[in-house]
Amino acid sequence: DKISLVSKEILTQLLDALLTNRVLNDSEKASIEERTTVTADKARDLIDRVRKKGDKACEIMIEHLRTIDPTLSSELFDPSAQPGELNVFVSCDRIKCVFVNFCC
Numbered sequence: 419d420k421i422s423l424v425s426k427e428i429l430t431q432l433l434d435a436l437l438t439n440r441v442l443n444d445s446e447k448a449s450i451e452e453r454t455t456v457t458a459d460k461a462r463d464l465i466d467r468v469r470k471k472g473d474k475a476c477e478i479m480i481e482h483l484r485t486i487d488p489t490l491s492s493e494l495f496d497p498s499a500q501p502g503e504l505n506v507f508v509s510c511d512r513i514k515c516v517f518v519n520f521c522c
Contacts, residue, residue: 428490
């Protein structure tokens with residue numbers, strides 16, 4: 419089950435990576451982290467923010483997810499797809515579905 423593969427640790431690593439790549443700034447990261455204790459709500463907030471930043475931001479998030487959790491990303495995306503071959507908004511939606519415990 420894909421849902422069981424998602425953890426608070428993955429989300430934390432993803433937030434840190436997106437901060438490093440300047441997809442998020444310090445206040446956005448802090449806002450997401452402090453929002454609630456529910457990981458699904460934090461993930462929803464993160465993905466909504468990244469989607470609003472456009473295709474490039476989504477691509478960066480997807481690539482970080484591939485690095486952080488190759489098992490999860492291989493279940494979400496075609497493992498042979500290269501950057502730029504993904505429909506990034508659809509891909510962001512698939513990440514959101516998994517993180518917030520919905521079925522796509």
